Amino acid sequence: MFNPPNPEVFNPMVWKIARQVPEGRVTTYGQIASMIPSPEGVDPLQYERLGSRWVGSAMRALRDETIPWQRVINSQGEISLPKGSKGAEEQRALLEMEGIIFSASGRVDLTRFGWDGPEPEWLAANGLLPPRTPGKRKSPHDASQPRLL
């Protein structure tokens, strides 16, 4: 797999960040990776290429049910679990329950539901970096697309 040199350190960092994603928001593998400093001995340039993969591995290895794993999707706003799989369907259902809307092509609008990351103080306190966030952000509760509930 695409594992970091130190999964026992890297994975918990990923999970800790994932736990911070609020209900009704989503983040991406790459965004989480951007908050984690490149591991000791890893070329930052290489980390930039592999970080998202490593985050994906960490999520795959996740066993803690209390972490909102469903809020981590790929940079295209798609669910990365195999299409049609039980896991993918569960993920979509969980997200829709939080008010997240999927387009006809099965994608989430990251400019609308994307997360800006943890508070700077939290990041600093945990030795993490400010995330690379997608561009401008719309309101998730834009009246043009009302939530059902």
Next chain:
DNA sequence: CGTTTGACTACGC
């Protein structure tokens, strides 16, 4: 021991 297989992403057309 060669292949396949992953919870990825940026980029090109």
Next chain:
DNA sequence: CGCGTAGCCAAAC
């Protein structure tokens, strides 16, 4: 938006 490609690496077949 849909498809294809390169870059990356180890474990399970």
